[in-house]
Structures are given as structure tokens and as C-alpha cells.
Amino acid sequence: MRTVHFTAETSADGVIERDFTVGEIPGVLWSPASGPERAPLVLMGHGGGTHKKWPAMAGRAHRLVTGGGFHVAVIDAPAHGSRPRTAYDEQEIAELYRARAAGEPEGPVVVRYNAQLAERAVPEWRRTLDALQELPEIGADGPVGYYGLNMGTAIGVPLAAVEPRISAAVFGLHWPDALAETAQRITIPIAFMLQWDDEHIPRDSGLALFDAFASKKKTLHANAGRHKEHPRFEADSAVRFFVRHLGRDVTSPVG
Amino acid sequence: MRTVHFTAETSADGVIERDFTVGEIPGVLWSPASGPERAPLVLMGHGGGTHKKWPAMAGRAHRLVTGGGFHVAVIDAPAHGSRPRTAYDEQEIAELYRARAAGEPEGPVVVRYNAQLAERAVPEWRRTLDALQELPEIGADGPVGYYGLNMGTAIGVPLAAVEPRISAAVFGLHWPDALAETAQRITIPIAFMLQWDDEHIPRDSGLALFDAFASKKKTLHANAGRHKEHPRFEADSAVRFFVRHLGRDVTSPVG
Numbered sequence: 001m002r003t004v005h006f007t008a009e010t011s012a013d014g015v016i017e018r019d020f021t022v023g024e025i026p027g028v029l030w031s032p033a034s035g036p037e038r039a040p041l042v043l044m045g046h047g048g049g050t051h052k053k054w055p056a057m058a059g060r061a062h063r064l065v066t067g068g069g070f071h072v073a074v075i076d077a078p079a080h081g082s083r084p085r086t087a088y089d090e091q092e093i094a095e096l097y098r099a100r101a102a103g104e105p106e107g108p109v110v111v112r113y114n115a116q117l118a119e120r121a122v123p124e125w126r127r128t129l130d131a132l133q134e135l136p137e138i139g140a141d142g143p144v145g146y147y148g149l150n151m152g153t154a155i156g157v158p159l160a161a162v163e164p165r166i167s168a169a170v171f172g173l174h175w176p177d178a179l180a181e182t183a184q185r186i187t188i189p190i191a192f193m194l195q196w197d198d199e200h201i202p203r204d205s206g207l208a209l210f211d212a213f214a215s216k217k218k219t220l221h222a223n224a225g226r227h228k229e230h231p232r233f234e235a236d237s238a239v240r241f242f243v244r245h246l247g248r249d250v251t252s253p254v255g
Numbered sequence: 256m257r258t259v260h261f262t263a264e265t266s267a268d269g270v271i272e273r274d275f276t277v278g279e280i281p282g283v284l285w286s287p288a289s290g291p292e293r294a295p296l297v298l299m300g301h302g303g304g305t306h307k308k309w310p311a312m313a314g315r316a317h318r319l320v321t322g323g324g325f326h327v328a329v330i331d332a333p334a335h336g337s338r339p340r341t342a343y344d345e346q347e348i349a350e351l352y353r354a355r356a357a358g359e360p361e362g363p364v365v366v367r368y369n370a371q372l373a374e375r376a377v378p379e380w381r382r383t384l385d386a387l388q389e390l391p392e393i394g395a396d397g398p399v400g401y402y403g404l405n406m407g408t409a410i411g412v413p414l415a416a417v418e419p420r421i422s423a424a425v426f427g428l429h430w431p432d433a434l435a436e437t438a439q440r441i442t443i444p445i446a447f448m449l450q451w452d453d454e455h456i457p458r459d460s461g462l463a464l465f466d467a468f469a470s471k472k473k474t475l476h477a478n479a480g481r482h483k484e485h486p487r488f489e490a491d492s493a494v495r496f497f498v499r500h501l502g503r504d505v506t507s508p509v510g
Contacts, residue, residue, distance in 0.1 A: 196466075196475070207462075210477075211451075219486075220451070220477035224470065231474075233499065237492065244488065 004029075004131045015065045022131040025124050026082055027075035028052050030061040031137065040246040041138050043125065043166070044074045045148025045155050048114065051081030060147065060235045067239040070145075070246070071138055075128050077155065078120040088116070106200055107175050114154030115178040121155045126163060133165075143246040147238055149173045149193055149230065161185045168245035170238045172221075173230065175201055176209035183209060189217035191241045193234055198227045217245075259284075259386045270320045277386040280379050281337055282330035283307050285316040286392065295501040296393050298380065298421070299329045300403025300410050303369065306336030315402065315490045322494040325400075325501070326393055330383050332410060333375040343371070361455055362430050369409030370433040376410045381418060388420075398501040402493055404428045404448055404485065416440045423500035425493045427476075428485065430456055431464035438464060444472035446496045448489055453482045472500075 008019040016031045032039065042064050046057050052074040061072040076082060079089040092113040099106050133140045146169040148156040153174040160166045161182045169186075172193025176183075190213050194206040210220045219241075223231050263274040271286045287294065297319050301312050307329040316327040331337060334344040347368040354361050388395045401424040403411040408429040415421045416437045424441075427448025431438075445468050449461040465475045474496075478486050 216479060218479045220475065222475035224473045
């Protein structure tokens, strides 16, 4: 149950894409088509309402593989992608749509539901990481990063707080309410993304979550624009962040 | 008087360094040793108490030339480097040292003195830019950027506000008091650097200056650490910022 079972493989632009399952958890692993066998692993958490192969995930994965030489893994979060929803999931999703339609703030629903999803997702990520580290091209002692915005942060912050194998992380675009206390226990290098004109997350709330991390090395990237206008060039800055902290790039392989 | 007069030339690591004067203004121009003749120009403003060849200037210039393919020019600010000081300069510098020694905030002195220096420096920069644009490798219609932190921001903000040839700028590490109103007139893309634990510039002051810019494209990079701990990797992010906005890099020359 802790073994990676590959179910499909394609290849494009120097990147191999392999669908996998670990038990009931569906995932995808993007890897360099060539180069040294062993490379650091970046785990990516997708946003709420999307799934493991959402364009933002595939796009970031390609940049991490071709720009950093990393392996990149994404799994479907509970109730997302092809995964079943519970009655509780249906209820919270309906409540979110209702709040949106009514023009009410969606923060309270998102914060509460994401915190519940994180409780289910964190053990799944740890099992998936156990399994991925059995692969010879990843290995049990290689560096591991985490990259997730929105719901990917709601899951990634509690994951990074309990998972010592994660040594650098990119977070952002979330509220501090359920996360700030956990962030205070995180000391690994982090980069944090914030939209300066976010219509959902008040500016002070975003800044408060960044401020909460205990990390000595932390960088905030705040960009002008609304919640969904987070710029694509920040995916390249994430590549360089992981190159700095996981110790690898395509021009100076350490694998 | 508006012509560049070269006085010395050296070359190292693919970068040509030429000392020049424009009238009484001493400057240095770093350029690619090879590559297409014409390339965008980045003007760099040095910090208070330093000069045009301070290590931070030379280091950033080398990254901009080798990483972006740009020309990079720095001039000594009034009362800095080899330039004469007036009685007013001596008085303000003495006041700054006194405030520091007494453990008083240096902000009020720096803000006031830098604003006065900016009044003298802005016309010098414009004359220098006129002269540099007469060089065939720069040209009168090529893109121009500006990169200056600390005093380089105190001079650069009023310069960018009146100089339409500057089309992208990197600023940071200064107070809003004398600059916010001017920043409200600036609409070009900017990147803004802030130290999250700055012992001189209160966090809210730094954020207020970033907020003041009218630019639709603006990015804040806030890093954990004190005033002088601004990380070196931000020089690389500045290279990529200028590549995005001045339209050039070493792998895809547009010159």
C-alpha cells in the first residue's frame, strides 16, 4: 500500500509524465527525460476546486523539471479530481457556492473547509512521500521541497510543520486564521506569495501569515493585482528558490 | 559638456568597464565584451556614503551585463566618491553621525538630506543619460531602466517621475515621507525591495512607499533580516525583472 504503482506514462519537451497511485491516492510524477538519475523532489499542492493535472500544476511542473532538474509530484487532494466526496464535502462546497453567489466573504468557509481537508491530506502526503522515496531516481535521503498556494498552502503548512523531510517551501494566498499558529513552528526557508489587491484575503491578513513563519530565511513576493492575477513569472522565481535551497539546477547537477 | 569622455578601460569576465566623465560628473559604464552592438541601458544609483564602484555596484553591474546583456551606468552622487562636498553636505553628514552615535533614529536626517541630494542629482542623471544615448552601442531610442536602493531610491523616484525615457525601475529600502507623493505619479513597472526586520525603516513605512506607486505592474520583495541584510540573490531577480521589461537577455538578443 506504500508502493508507487505507475499506471500511465507520456513524454513531451524533455519531461516524462507518469500517473501513479499509492493505495487509493492518485498522483502524477513529472521527471527529467534525461540527466543524472537521482534528483531532488518537489511536492506540489493544487488549489481548491482543481486537481493534480490542472494547467497551473502542469505548467509549474514543467518549469521545475526543465529549469531545476527536479522531480515533481502532485496528488489529488481529498474530494478533488477523481476522488470521492463525503456528505461533509458536498455541504461545504455548497456553502462556498452559496456565499459566493450571495456576495458574502468566502474566507470563513474556505478557512474552515481547507483546515478539515488538511487533516485528511497530511497523512496521505506522508504516505505518498514514503512511497516516492522508494524510487531509485528519488531515494530516501534526497532533498524535498513543497510548493502550494491557496488550498495548497492550507495543506502544506501543517504538512511542513510535521514532516522533517521537507526542507524548503513556497506558500501563499491564504488567510492566517487556521495557519498562523502552525506557521510559528516552521523554521525552514520559505517564499510566500501574496496579491496586493486580493479581493478575498485582506492585505493585513496575508502579511500576518507571512510574518508568522519562524523561518530565518523567508521572502515575501507581493504583486499588484487581484486574487487570481498571481503572475506566471513567480513560477520561475519558485524554480530559483528551490535551486538555492535544494541544491540543484540543470547547469550544475548534484544528483 | 553633454558628451561622454572615456578616461580608463579595463576588462574582466566578459565585462568591459569604462570610467567616464560627463562635464564634472564622474561615472562608470559596464558593457558586454561581446554580443550585438546595441543593448538596453540600466542606470544604477548607489547608496548613501558609498560611490559608483562600491562592491555592491560592481557586483550588480556584472550580473546585469553577463545575465541580461545590458549596459550599466553608475555616476557618483553629489558629495559622494571623488566629488566635492559643500558646507551643507558636511553639516548633514555630521548630523547623521551624531544621531547614529546617540542611538537616535537616523530616518529624519537621511530623508531630509537625501531629498536635497536628489534635487542636485536628478538633472545630473538626465545630462548623463543624454550623453550616454549618443553612444552607438546605447542609442537614443533604446529601453532604459533604473536600479537603486537606499539613497539610490531617494534619487531614483524623483528621477523616474520626470524622466520618460526610464521604462522600468527597481527601488527599495527607503522611507515614504519625502517620496510617496512622487511615487503616486509613477506608472512604469517597478520592483520594490524591503527588509522585513529593518531596524531603521519601520515595516509599515516601507510597505506604504511600495503601496504609493501607481504602477499596475509592481512587485514587492520583502526579505527577513535587518537593513543591511538585503540578500544578494535579489540582484539576480533584478536582472530577470529588467529582462522582462527592457526586452533582452543573453540567450535571445533583441539588439
